[in-house]
Amino acid sequence: MAHGDAAPEAHSEAAQQQAQDDSRSTSSSSTPPPVDNEESDFFLAANDSQSSLGVPNIENMQVADEECRVAPINRLPNELLIAIFVKLTTSSDILHVMLTCKSWARNAVEILWHRPACSSWERHTIICQTLSAPRPYFAYRHFIRRLNLSALAPELNDGSVESLEMCSRVERLTMTGCKRITDAGLLKLLRNNTGLLALDISGMEDITETSINAVAEKCSRLQGLNISNCTKISVASLVQLAQSCRFIKRLKLNECAQVTDEAVIAFAENCPNILEIDLHQCRLIGNDPVTALMSKGKALRELRLASCDLIDDSAFLSLPPNKTYEQLRILDLTSCSRLTDRAVEKIIDVAPRLRNLVLAKCRNITDAAVFAIARLGKNLHYVHLGHCGNITDEAVKRLVQCCNRIRYIDLGCCVHLTDDSVVRLATLPKLKRIGLVKCSNITDESVYALARANQRRPRRDADGNLVPGDCYNNMHHSSLERVHLSYCTNLTLRSVLRLLNACPRLTHLSVTGVQAFLREDLESFCREAPAEFTEHQRAVFCVFSGQGVTNLRRYLNSEHNLTEIARGARPIDEGVPNRAGPVFPGTAVNPMQVTPPGHHGAAAAFIDDGEPDAVDDDDGLEDGSEMVIDTQPMLHNHHAVMGGTAFPIQGVASTEQLLPPPPPAIQPQQHLVTNPFHFVPGQPFAIPPHGLQFYEAVRATESGAVSGTPAHVPLVGQATGLESTIAEGSHHSGVARNSPGTATSQNPDASQALPPNPMGNIELAILTGNRNSDVSGSGGASV
Numbered sequence: 001m002a003h004g005d006a007a008p009e010a011h012s013e014a015a016q017q018q019a020q021d022d023s024r025s026t027s028s029s030s031t032p033p034p035v036d037n038e039e040s041d042f043f044l045a046a047n048d049s050q051s052s053l054g055v056p057n058i059e060n061m062q063v064a065d066e067e068c069r070v071a072p073i074n075r076l077p078n079e080l081l082i083a084i085f086v087k088l089t090t091s092s093d094i095l096h097v098m099l100t101c102k103s104w105a106r107n108a109v110e111i112l113w114h115r116p117a118c119s120s121w122e123r124h125t126i127i128c129q130t131l132s133a134p135r136p137y138f139a140y141r142h143f144i145r146r147l148n149l150s151a152l153a154p155e156l157n158d159g160s161v162e163s164l165e166m167c168s169r170v171e172r173l174t175m176t177g178c179k180r181i182t183d184a185g186l187l188k189l190l191r192n193n194t195g196l197l198a199l200d201i202s203g204m205e206d207i208t209e210t211s212i213n214a215v216a217e218k219c220s221r222l223q224g225l226n227i228s229n230c231t232k233i234s235v236a237s238l239v240q241l242a243q244s245c246r247f248i249k250r251l252k253l254n255e256c257a258q259v260t261d262e263a264v265i266a267f268a269e270n271c272p273n274i275l276e277i278d279l280h281q282c283r284l285i286g287n288d289p290v291t292a293l294m295s296k297g298k299a300l301r302e303l304r305l306a307s308c309d310l311i312d313d314s315a316f317l318s319l320p321p322n323k324t325y326e327q328l329r330i331l332d333l334t335s336c337s338r339l340t341d342r343a344v345e346k347i348i349d350v351a352p353r354l355r356n357l358v359l360a361k362c363r364n365i366t367d368a369a370v371f372a373i374a375r376l377g378k379n380l381h382y383v384h385l386g387h388c389g390n391i392t393d394e395a396v397k398r399l400v401q402c403c404n405r406i407r408y409i410d411l412g413c414c415v416h417l418t419d420d421s422v423v424r425l426a427t428l429p430k431l432k433r434i435g436l437v438k439c440s441n442i443t444d445e446s447v448y449a450l451a452r453a454n455q456r457r458p459r460r461d462a463d464g465n466l467v468p469g470d471c472y473n474n475m476h477h478s479s480l481e482r483v484h485l486s487y488c489t490n491l492t493l494r495s496v497l498r499l500l501n502a503c504p505r506l507t508h509l510s511v512t513g514v515q516a517f518l519r520e521d522l523e524s525f526c527r528e529a530p531a532e533f534t535e536h537q538r539a540v541f542c543v544f545s546g547q548g549v550t551n552l553r554r555y556l557n558s559e560h561n562l563t564e565i566a567r568g569a570r571p572i573d574e575g576v577p578n579r580a581g582p583v584f585p586g587t588a589v590n591p592m593q594v595t596p597p598g599h600h601g602a603a604a605a606f607i608d609d610g611e612p613d614a615v616d617d618d619d620g621l622e623d624g625s626e627m628v629i630d631t632q633p634m635l636h637n638h639h640a641v642m643g644g645t646a647f648p649i650q651g652v653a654s655t656e657q658l659l660p661p662p663p664p665a666i667q668p669q670q671h672l673v674t675n676p677f678h679f680v681p682g683q684p685f686a687i688p689p690h691g692l693q694f695y696e697a698v699r700a701t702e703s704g705a706v707s708g709t710p711a712h713v714p715l716v717g718q719a720t721g722l723e724s725t726i727a728e729g730s731h732h733s734g735v736a737r738n739s740p741g742t743a744t745s746q747n748p749d750a751s752q753a754l755p756p757n758p759m760g761n762i763e764l765a766i767l768t769g770n771r772n773s774d775v776s777g778s779g780g781a782s783v
Contacts, residue, residue: 074103081107091117113143119151128163146172147189153177153203158185168192176226177203183210190214198224202252205230209237216244223247228254228278235263242266249273254280264289268296276302280332283308287315294328294350295320301327306334306358313343316350325351332358334384344369348376356382360410363387370395374402381405386412386435396421404428410435412484422446426453433482437510442488444495451495451502454480481505486512486542493517493556494565500553509552510543517542525552 085108088094094112098105118124131141144167149156157180165188173189173196175181181204190196190211196219201207207230215222216237222245227233239262242248248271253259259282267274268289274297279285285308293300294316305311311333328351333339339362348354354376359365365388373383380403385391391414399406407430411417418441425434426449434450436442480503485491493516500506511517518540525548529541544552555561 115146148174150176172198200226202228209234212237216241224250226252238263239266252278268292278304290315302330304332312338330356341368345372358384360386366390367395382408400424412437419445423449435484447495455502482508
């Protein structure tokens with residue numbers, strides 16, 4: 001019994017001790033009582049031996065009053081809070097989160113300091129002062145993972161980065177263009193950051209092999225390195241870097257003229273996971289490094305060899321047989337002038353999934369190379385063949401036939417191409433950018449083809465009424481964004497206006513050297529010429545981009561300009577002068593005149609492919625390449641019409657302006673069902689004499705001679721009494737417009753002798769890119 005009595009007493013003491021403990025504590029005496037706001041205490045309850053809920057008795061089910069006052073959001077796990085805070089897009093929002101409470105501050109501080117914005121000296125000072133504080137609340141130096149000092153590059157020096165040397169977990173360091181920083185400053189930043197993954201010191205001309213050796217020693221996990229234009233780095237240090245940092249995936253050695261085959265071969269042999277390598281203007285690179293990079297690389301996706309002059313066909317013909325490189329997507333061989341068709345054919349054989357191919361200024365390639373490129377089929381998205389002067393229409397037709405997913409194509413200075421090529425290119429359903437600089441044989445027919453391919457027809461409801469803002473798309477939706485037509489001297493204002501109206505997404509239009517656009521009234525919509533341009537280049541520079549394209553479209557579609565373009569010439573008495581500049585072969589002062597076909601060859605003869613490209617006629621494309629941009633040399637003894645005087649080209653006979661045959665006469669009392677303006681692609685618009693006489697009469701009437709109302713030229717979709725009368729076959733023109741779309745006859749006998757109006761909405765619809773516009777009158781008839 002004594003032994004039996006001891007057991008209840010021990011049990012009673014244990015119960016009293018348990019009652020004194022926290023009501024949520026477990027049966028384990030080694031586990032401390034949880035804090036009031038512990039998130040996971042519910043899941044740490046006792047085992048199920050006594051109860052299915054893990055609660056041994058009713059006392060343990062009681063909840064303290066403090067627990068009731070804890071908000072549910074304070075019970076969220078830290079991981080969930082961090083996932084929420086990461087979604088905030090501005091640093092000010094994250095700062096407000098930190099100021100809410102200590103718990104939120106602990107979870108948000110690393111997000112705020114992950115990539116501090118050193119975008120100004122004021123912010124740089126605040127960051128450095130915070131890092132240098134003797135007793136900071138948080139260890140901020142451990143939170144910085146990405147450090148970008150490029151915004152302060154012009155004034156940044158070694159002393160400016162001393163306070164940043166305590167950062168110990170930086171993974172990406174960007175110091176592009178910090179030319180005043182030397183090895184001493186860079187070594188301070190590298191000293192504690194052994195986990196560095198990406199380093200960009202491009203443009204830091206004073207960096208030497210000392211820094212590269214330090215990177216090789218301390219940053220063995222390095223994956224990305226950009227040392228473009230760092231010309232003082234030795235080849236030996238690059239070899240050591242390749243041997244130490246075997247995880248490198250992205251390497252940019254642009255304009256490092258000192259780099260030789262030895263350094264590139266070292267990267268090819270020691271870094272098999274290279275994805276992208278850029279050797280732009282590494283002019284000492286030969287064939288062996290190229291062969292090594294392609295044959296030994298397991299994942300090479302992007303290879304840029306622009307201006308590597310020593311590369312020839314052997315670089316690709318020496319690749320192992322029966323081996324393909326499916327992962328290669330981008331290949332840039334700009335100015336590799338020794339390459340021929342054989343190299344291109346081999347490239348297509350071993351890299352059948354190329355997406356971007358740049359062969360600009362590879363002047364030895366011919367149609368055979370383009371036929372090989374066509375085998376890429378739907379994989380090809382971007383192709384640059386600028387200055388490949390041997391390419392003809394047949395090659396372009398084959399390319400369009402086989403590669404219908406081309407988005408960007410540049411054929412600048414391919415002087416043998418004609419309208420046939422552009423008409424085919426216009427059928428590409430996803431074409432966004434096209435470069436035709438100095439393709440001197442193309443005419444308005446090419447521009448009309450591009451416009452037709454992107455034209456949209458207005459949608460109508462079941463009753464035949466126009467649906468505002470809704471259009472049928474053509475074979476494909478309008479996709480053209482950038483069109484380069486500089487020095488295509490046969491183009492007129494009429495065709496370009498049609499293109500502007502058919503391509504609402506157009507954001508860039510270059511027409512430098514096109515005489516029709518060398519007008520002072522268009523200068524306000526044009527971009528400023530680059531500062532390095534010569535006086536002549538500035539005189540002919542004409543590039544519209546962004547809002548300038550929109551403003552140009554609106555200006556040309558205004559009532560006054562539509563009338564002038566429809567008539568085919570600017571009124572002489574208005575005196576809007578052309579901009580000073582040369583008149584090119586086959587181009588007249590009148591922007592509506594068209595060059596006789598016999599003068600195309602003369603225009604091509606003045607093209608100098610050897611001169612350097614001009615700067616920034618257009619922006620670079622997605623893969624970093626640029627469209628062909630050339631400046632036209634001053635032309636002498638060329639054929640032009642200046643002030644009524646013709647200056648013939650030497651050796652070329654003078655030819656009269658070719659005009660299309662006159663249109664058939666329109667009989668009175670006949671419905672106007674066809675366009676009275678006879679249009680032949682590539683030829684000027686011809687206005688019938690009786691049509692011009694009638695149009696002048698109508699202009700006089702609408703200007704107030706009869707009705708006293710202001711002059712107005714109807715635009716597309718605005719049906720007036722005049723057009724309604726024409727649609728019904730009547731010849732009454734004495735009308736006064738009370739409001740858009742309505743008209744009342746005031747003088748039925750005033751115009752009985754006048755012929756039908758040939759300048760109604762049909763002609764304006766042609767200019768605005770809408771041939772199918774209906775003009776409905778009171779009788780419901782349509783033209």
